Structure formats: C-alpha cells, structure tokens
Amino acid sequence: MIGSNLFIFAMTDHSRVLLALFIALLAAKLMAEAFERIRQPAVVGEILAGIIIGPAVLGWVQPTEVLEALAEIGVIFLLFTVGLETRPGDIFRVGPTALITAVLGVIVPFIAGWGLLSLWPGYSWIEATFLGAAMVATSVGITARVLSAMGLISSEASQVILAAAVIDDVIGLLVLAVASSLASGQVNYFHIALTAALAIAFALLTITLGSRVVKRVKQPVRDLKIDHSLLIFALILCFGLAAVASLIGIAGIIGAFLAGVALSESAEGTRLHQQSESLAEFLTPFFLITIGMKLDLKVFLSAQVVLLSAAVIALAIVSKFGGCALGAMRMGKRRAIQVGVGMIPRGEVGIVVAQIGLALTGNTALYAVAVAMAVVTTLAAPPFIKMAFAKEV
C-alpha cells in the first residue's frame, strides 16, 4: 500500500486534500462566474457547486473534517472582514431596532415551525420544538457576502441585520438550550441563566471595551519585531474571541465579527482590511461549497417528506421575513423589507441545530427536512436581497 504511494497517480492523504481543494475552488468559481453573468448572486452559484460536486450528485468531493474546518475558518474570516467595516458606534445606534427585529425574528419563526409540526400528523412535541429552534437560526454570512459584493455593508439596513444577527444568535442559543433540556428530560435553569448571562456579557464587553483596548495596544503591537505584527495580532484576537464565543455556546463567527468591530477604528489606514479580505476570498468558497454538500437529495423520494419540506421552507421564508420586517418597521417600509430578506438565510447555523435535533430525537426524516430548509432558504434569499437593495447601489 505505502509503496504504491511512490508511483504515479497514487492517492496519498496530501494529494487527496490538494485535489479536493482544487476541485472545490474551481467548481465554486466557475459557478460563481456563470451566475454573475446571468446577473444572479455568486453565492448561489457556489452553494449549487457544492450540491453538484458533493455526495448528492457527482461525489467528486466528500465533506471531510478538513473541508469542514476550512469552511468554519472561511466564514470566520468573512464575518471578521465585515466586522472591520462596522464601528462600535454603528451597533449602538441601531441597537434598539436590531433588538426588536431579533426578538420578533425569533418568536414568529419559532411559533410557525412549532405550530406546523404540532398539527402535522406523526410528530412529537419535542420534534416540533426542534424544528422551531432550527427555524429561529440566522446565517448572517450569506447576507454579509452578498451585501459586501454590492458594496453596501455599511448601509443602515446592513447594520441592523448584522446587529440583529448577533442578538438572534444569543437568543437562538437559549431556545436551543431549553429545547435540548426538555428533550433530555431535565431543565437546568441555573445553567441556562448562566449561559445567557455569559453570552450577553461577552458581546456587550467586547463592543464597549474592545475598541478602546485595541487602540491602546496598537502602537506596542506595531513596535514588535515580527513581520506583519498588526495582522498577526488581529488574527490572534479573531481566533481568540471566536474560541471564547464557541466555548460559551454562541457561534464562533459572532466572536470573529466582534473582533473585527473592536479593530475597525484602529484598522483604518492600515492594510488589515485588504489582508483579511484575501484570507476570506480564499476560504469562503469552502464555506459555501460545504453548505451545498449537506443537502441529501435522496430523502426527497418520499412524497410525504417533499410535502412537509415545501411547507416548512415556505413558512421559514415568510415567518422570518415577516417577523424581522415587522421589527424594523420604524425604519420605513423599504428598509424594513431589506432587513426582512437579509435575515432569511439559515445556512450553517440551521444545519447545526438540525444536527443537535437529530442526535436527540433520532428522526432522520425531520433532520433532512430541517437541512433542506436551511439550504433552500440560503439559496433563495440572495436574489431577494439583491432586488431589495438594488436601488441603493
């Protein structure tokens, strides 16, 4: 076996990884180019590329641990780059609107998902609770990518979306914690309260103090002898806060976004933004490809599942859009619509909730429905986002 590695066209681990990266990058960018040419969002093309090269269709690239890790690092750099364009003051200014948007964007989809599955024959209330929790999720990465590509990441609606996504993630964590405790039979209110307190304290502290701390250490960091010391410092801060967020239980991307926000004012006039953009540009395709790879088309051979999926997807789009647009109504109708469509994609966050639900309920059909909901809302939203923001460009 080993001997054969030494000869032509034999697959070592290294060749396998390199070949997977090559195919993933090439497929993602060919599809992105094709979608740009028909004036559709590139992200949709890249997610479809994942469906095509992944296990669902061609099976050329498998969702390995390495690809998942690159996807995770990719969305981290994506949100970090977006954070670099967001000042702490922006978040505070839109804070109240974002809070209402996030709260309604949690309540309405949860009730919709829970209610649908409670009425649908054959599902338990615990399963209904999990579908509700999955419908609460928001994947701000997709929206951020579309708005960045349009040059609109600093618009007021974008800022509400970003801030609401952070709050949404904290509330979503709590919904999921309650759902999981219910499923496992015992609710530890102390733990849930502690998680909530930690998550809120982490987000607030980073936004309020982060920027000041960074400003104070900027010069000492620049005086370090290592090359590119500011970039290195930024990377360490980004992964440090992402790790803390992940340990508390909220998404790592929230930590990365907050690290970007903390650095945003100090990064002006430096090359940091371009450098982080290069990293995001290399790694984001793996994030998009991996989302596409999760979709298992085989499940849709059952008419029952197709029917339920269609209902869930329709409700997921309408309830998130409705709840968030309602929450942002004070900004005027056009902006409320922009915020509403921007919150639709469930992306990787919805998939993570679906995985937890699968582990606790063992219902694979429901898992497939929840993943389909996450992938389809993510695919469907970008064209709406482009339309809703078209007048701003």
Next chain:
Amino acid sequence: MIGSNLFIFAMTDHSRVLLALFIALLAAKLMAEAFERIRQPAVVGEILAGIIIGPAVLGWVQPTEVLEALAEIGVIFLLFTVGLETRPGDIFRVGPTALITAVLGVIVPFIAGWGLLSLWPGYSWIEATFLGAAMVATSVGITARVLSAMGLISSEASQVILAAAVIDDVIGLLVLAVASSLASGQVNYFHIALTAALAIAFALLTITLGSRVVKRVKQPVRDLKIDHSLLIFALILCFGLAAVASLIGIAGIIGAFLAGVALSESAEGTRLHQQSESLAEFLTPFFLITIGMKLDLKVFLSAQVVLLSAAVIALAIVSKFGGCALGAMRMGKRRAIQVGVGMIPRGEVGIVVAQIGLALTGNTALYAVAVAMAVVTTLAAPPFIKMAFAKEV
C-alpha cells in the same frame, strides 16, 4: 453528550479547532518575537513552540488531521509566494549550477547515511537504505522563510537553492521509489522510469510554457465578472499544480512553487504578491508548529538512540553542507557556503520519508532517529543561514 455542548465551556468540534488555532498562533508568534529579540531566526522559535505546546511537553495542541492540512496549505502558500518572486529566466540561468548542487547534495548524504547504518550494529541494509533516503531530503520551506524575512530571496545563492531543491525533490523521489521497491522485494523499473519521466516533464513544461500561457490568459481572467479574479485564478493554478505534483509523487510544494514562477512576470504591478503573502502569513505558523510537534522526546531516554541520533544529525549537517557547497563551488567560496547551509533543513520532507520507512521496516527507533534528524537539522540551519547571508543585507 450533545446536550452538554449547549452549555458553558463545553467542547464541540468547532470550539476544539478554534481553540487549537488560537493557541498555535499565539504560541508560535510569542516565540517568534522572543527569538527576534535575541537576534535569532523567528522560524526556530516557531518550531520550538510546536515542541512545547505539542504532545512532547505540554500536550495543549495535538497534531490532528486539520492541523496537518493547514500546515500543508501553509507551506504551499509559502513556496507559492517565493515562486512569485522567481522568474523562469532566473531558474534557467542558475540551472547547471543547481543541477550539480542537487546531484552532489543527494549522493553525499545518501552514502553518509547508508554507510553509517551499515556499519552500526543491529541494522539491516534496507534500514540503512531508508536512513540514506531520509538524509537526501531537502525542505526548502524553512530556508525560503528565513531568506524572505531577510529580503534576500532574489539573491543568486537563493535562486540556486530554490532550483536545486526542485531537482533534489525529483531525485529524492526516485531514491525513495528504489528503496521502497527493494524493501517490498520487487523493483518495477518501468514504473520508476515513468515516474522519473513524468516528474521531469512536469517541472520542465511548467517552467518553459507556464509563464507564456499565464501571460496569454491574464487579460481574459481580469475580464471575468467575479471579484478578485486574478487572485482566484492564481489560487486555482497553485492548487492545481500542487495536486498534479503530489499525484506524480513529488512534493506538492514543488507544484506550488512552479505555479508561482509561472505567474511571476504577470503578477508584477498587481496586488497578487501581497495577497499571497497574507495567506502565507496566516498559515505558515501551522507548518512550523507541526514540524515541532513531530519530535518525540521520550525516545531519547535510550542512550543507544541518543548516540545514534547525534551521529546521524552531525553527518546529516556535514554531508548535505559539504555536498551542496562542493556543487556550488564555481560560484565562489562565499556563495558556495550560502548554498550549502541553505540546503541543510530536512523539515517535513525528511519526516515523510521517515514515515514511509517506518511503514516498510517497522523499526520505531530508527523512525525516531530520522524524525529527530529532520527536526534538528531544520532547527540548526536558520542561524547558520543568517550568518552566511549576513553580509548581503
């Protein structure tokens, strides 16, 4: 188990990856800074950081599949960035000198390693052949990193080192193929000849035609509608050629280096170099940390192994330096010394050979010796490289 992921400070896969990246980056760069301050090469500090945080000492970070993949991608971007600074013409100019350097840099260390183990009691001639093959390896990544940091990657000696490393890798592949065939009892001369022909054809074709092809497609690539299309094209070329190299059996970094060379002339006046440098800056620490992590200090509790390791390490340094300096003698004494020290590090290439040897011979003590040789030559070379090139800065 899953439920516990939802609560504070619980380790999900994501948190584990993020925490490992954070610790690895922080440790590597703290050590790099410490070494810069005592005027020692930063790479040595980063490799030592890997020994300290890895299984050998603290055990905070384990050499997982994900970390290995990031290390591989890191050294790929490192060599790609170096390739971007190397023109095809440079390689042809130094070609003859590089060829002699590479050939003597293979023959002398092989005979030294093979001879030592043939005379040493208790080792078979197959084991001796493998130690010889491991001593043939050259890890140009380390030298490239040191010379880049000194701003000397375009010096004549650097170019000889780079070209000789490419040739060395092709010859090393053949030595390893012969050694492996001998160990498994049957030598397939046709396969070995085919591998040799493919490797040589690949390298020559990429150097001669690559640059011309890239120049021709540059404008069409820039006209693509996707963002950062030149960077995307460069990344796809880099991973494509790395995958091809790896499939043929030579190191993926050779493909990445050649991709950089093919792009070097077209990349002028673009941001490509800076972008690829940002990628290398993020990922190179994982390459260095991972090399350090391979060292297993426990093996050195045996006096026998310590004695053999010391002899092997001393011979590895002297034979590679001697062979390569002799080969580069026509450039004058000072440059010959520069080339000699630049070829000393065995790095990840030596470790890969040691792993193949372990799989075929089953001798764990010899494996530990070969890995120690790879790590120690990699640690020892940078200070000599800095000294040999000190007058050029």
